[in-house]
Amino acid sequence: MMYLGVDYYPEHWDLEMMEHDLERIVALGANTVRIGEFAWHLMEATEGRYDFSYFDQAIQKMKAYGLNVIFGTPTTTFPAWLAKKYPEILSVDAEGQKRVFGGRRQYCYNSEIYSVKSSQIVTALLTHYQSEPAIVAWQIDNELGHEGSDQCYCESCHKGFQTFLKEKYVDIEVLNRTYGAIFWGQTYNDFDEIPMPLKTITTHNPTLQLDWARFRSKSINDYAKMQIDIVNKLKRPQQNVIHNFFGGFFERAYDQNLLASRLDRVAYDNYPVWGGLEKPISPANIAMTHDYIRGLKRENFWIVEELMGAQGHTVIGYLPRPNQAKMWSYQAMARGCEALLYFRWRGMTHGAEQFCQGILDQDDQINEKYREVKAFFDDIKRYEVVLSTPILAEVAVLYDYDNRWSWQAQSQSHAFDFTNELLRVYEGFYTQNIHIDVIDIKKSWDQYKVIALPVMQIVDDALLMRLKAFAEKGGQVIFSFRSGIKNRDNNLRLGENILNELCGVKLKNYESLGLNNQVKLKTSTHEAAIGGATMSVWRDLLEPTTAEVIYRYDDLFFDQYAAITKNSFGDGTVYYVGGGLSQVATNALIEQILKETGILTHKSAKGLEVVRRNSGEDTYLFIMNHTESNQSYLEHTVGPYESRIINLAKI
Ligand code: GLA
Ligand code: ZN
Numbered sequence: 001m002m003y004l005g006v007d008y009y010p011e012h013w014d015l016e017m018m019e020h021d022l023e024r025i026v027a028l029g030a031n032t033v034r035i036g037e038f039a040w041h042l043m044e045a046t047e048g049r050y051d052f053s054y055f056d057q058a059i060q061k062m063k064a065y066g067l068n069v070i071f072g073t074p075t076t077t078f079p080a081w082l083a084k085k086y087p088e089i090l091s092v093d094a095e096g097q098k099r100v101f102g103g104r105r106q107y108c109y110n111s112e113i114y115s116v117k118s119s120q121i122v123t124a125l126l127t128h129y130q131s132e133p134a135i136v137a138w139q140i141d142n143e144l145g146h147e148g149s150d151q152c153y154c155e156s157c158h159k160g161f162q163t164f165l166k167e168k169y170v171d172i173e174v175l176n177r178t179y180g181a182i183f184w185g186q187t188y189n190d191f192d193e194i195p196m197p198l199k200t201i202t203t204h205n206p207t208l209q210l211d212w213a214r215f216r217s218k219s220i221n222d223y224a225k226m227q228i229d230i231v232n233k234l235k236r237p238q239q240n241v242i243h244n245f246f247g248g249f250f251e252r253a254y255d256q257n258l259l260a261s262r263l264d265r266v267a268y269d270n271y272p273v274w275g276g277l278e279k280p281i282s283p284a285n286i287a288m289t290h291d292y293i294r295g296l297k298r299e300n301f302w303i304v305e306e307l308m309g310a311q312g313h314t315v316i317g318y319l320p321r322p323n324q325a326k327m328w329s330y331q332a333m334a335r336g337c338e339a340l341l342y343f344r345w346r347g348m349t350h351g352a353e354q355f356c357q358g359i360l361d362q363d364d365q366i367n368e369k370y371r372e373v374k375a376f377f378d379d380i381k382r383y384e385v386v387l388s389t390p391i392l393a394e395v396a397v398l399y400d401y402d403n404r405w406s407w408q409a410q411s412q413s414h415a416f417d418f419t420n421e422l423l424r425v426y427e428g429f430y431t432q433n434i435h436i437d438v439i440d441i442k443k444s445w446d447q448y449k450v451i452a453l454p455v456m457q458i459v460d461d462a463l464l465m466r467l468k469a470f471a472e473k474g475g476q477v478i479f480s481f482r483s484g485i486k487n488r489d490n491n492l493r494l495g496e497n498i499l500n501e502l503c504g505v506k507l508k509n510y511e512s513l514g515l516n517n518q519v520k521l522k523t524s525t526h527e528a529a530i531g532g533a534t535m536s537v538w539r540d541l542l543e544p545t546t547a548e549v550i551y552r553y554d555d556l557f558f559d560q561y562a563a564i565t566k567n568s569f570g571d572g573t574v575y576y577v578g579g580g581l582s583q584v585a586t587n588a589l590i591e592q593i594l595k596e597t598g599i600l601t602h603k604s605a606k607g608l609e610v611v612r613r614n615s616g617e618d619t620y621l622f623i624m625n626h627t628e629s630n631q632s633y634l635e636h637t638v639g640p641y642e643s644r645i646i647n648l649a650k651i
Contacts, residue, residue, distance in 0.1 A: 003070070455481060
């Protein structure tokens with residue numbers, strides 16, 4: 001079933017408003033509402049006294065209107081009485097400051113008592129609604145790890161970290177050797193001497209910082225697993241266990257793949273613009289978030305919060321133009337979303353999210369946003385079958401959270417942004433309108449024709465073997481800068497770079513280009529195609545061994561070094577892009593690589609996104625215009641922020 005609907009908070013409003021709300025929600029074309037994820041106090045006003053009567057009557061009314069219900073476990077927002085009685089549940093920030101009640105997500109994932117209280121409310125909730133057929137899915141907490149809640153420096157976390165390290169290294173000498181703790185005399189006699197990476201003078205040991213990120217990720221995943229296990233034990237078999245991941249995934253110390261593997265369905269909160277942003281993130285960046293979310297389980301996903309109006313807590317920004325938020329919904333469906341709920345039915349008049357617009361505003365009137373959502377629901381439900389088909393990509397952008405956290409500890413260039421470096425390569429594929437998987441490097445990737453590993457500085461022997469095998473059998477591999485310089489412990493290697501043979505180059509030196517430097521490149525082949533290429537952020541100075549040079553550095557001192565190389569390896573080809581290559585040049589390089597692989601591409605005007613979906617004999621093109629002007633594709637004219645679904649078989 002294609003769940004279409006809204007996030008609905010009846011508890012925010014007078015009870016008498018519910019009928020009228022539900023009438024209009026159904027008239028919108030919705031068949032599902034999500035409720036409850038912030039309502040712990042309403043269910044347990046005092047410790048141990050559970051009362052679900054409010055939601056009993058709410059769900060009865062929703063059922064009367066034929067609505068399905070997605071119910072959120074309410075552990076993101078614990079009651080004040082809980083914080084007052086058990087202040088140890090409160091997390092501690094990087095300044096060592098205990099967070100206070102107010103806001104949300106201020107609990108510590110390693111708090112014993114918080115886990116106990118969470119498990120009690122979740123058990124009570126699931127037990128109470130065990131036989132409620134209207135509930136089609138249970139959402140675990142809400143955006144775990146978001147808004148800075150991935151970090152906590154409380155005593156429980158300190159002890160937990162030291163235990164984590166003891167279990168990993170067993171012998172303190174092994175840890176000392178792995179950390180290179182001899183440096184700056186940091187040798188430990190015991191695990192209980194090891195600090196959390198709180199503020200210090202200069203910087204902490206890179207391996208300790210990586211271990212801390214791994215521990216944070218484990219803390220969140222362990223907390224989530226506690227809830228998932230309870231829900232799985234008590235839920236009805238056909239109900240889905242889901243969790244809604246937030247955007248900006250790489251900014252947190254939290255690898256979402258493990259949690260995703262424990263869910264029935266991955267859900268996503270899609271906000272192309274939020275807070276004070278003066279314009280949305282780029283169309284390619286929005287697309288990349290969908291391909292990342294789909295990649296978590298390599299399955300189509302749900303969106304349980306789709307933006308339909310300006311959003312922000314203390315500051316807001318860009319207002320989506322007419323049809324633009326609807327276009328973002330089409331884009332999400334085209335890239336693997338199978339169920340979509342808008343955040344939220346009506347904007348709230350009180351509390352921290354007065355400026356998070358809903359479909360309805362405070363005037364409670366049917367408006368343009370309502371009409372946009374209705375038009376979208378009426379249209380998209382006709383494509384349920386094609387939208388339930390899998391997306392089979394032939395190219396993949398690979399990431400690795402250890403590698404991400406290595407960069408988080410040492411960004412090496414003031415201009416370095418991990419997501420931007422993935423996006424630089426991703427956009428080269430995106431502009432060709434092909435399917436792209438964005439997946440964890442631990443997943444299987446030998447089915448692809450092309451893989452890209454942007455800024456993959458951590459490469460171990462096992463990964464090298466996989467990469468060689470992939471290239472041997474004809475795969476195309478694209479590395480960008482700093483590739484292979486570190487081992488899995490976040491340390492540099494003494495000796496040759498592990499990738500020299502595969503890439504056919506030797507790294508002779510490097511330069512961080514910082515925020516303002518960029519260098520020109522020169523080439524005999526690509527110049528004509530694009531009229532010049534530059535590099536920013538970083539540059540690796542490469543000495544080719546078996547590789548051919550595609551670009552050299554066009555400068556006085558280093559023009560003997562290559563900037564971009566192409567190396568035949570087995571039946572495959574390995575590209576090394578030694579810096580932040582300008583987007584036009586990146587796009588041209590990737591277009592050339594795709595041409596050599598024969599992957600079917602769809603050329604379109606900049607800002608016109610075309611996604612191909614197949615269903616049986618039918619081939620559909622989802623066309624989204626991300627621009628303010630008319631764009632044409634085939635013989636179709638697509639208006640500003642308009643979306644179009646065409647069935648090629650019917651042309
Ligand atoms: C996030 C949260 C929601 C709400 C919205 C506001 O996605 O999940 O509870 O705070 O942001 O935009
Ligand atoms: Zn803590």
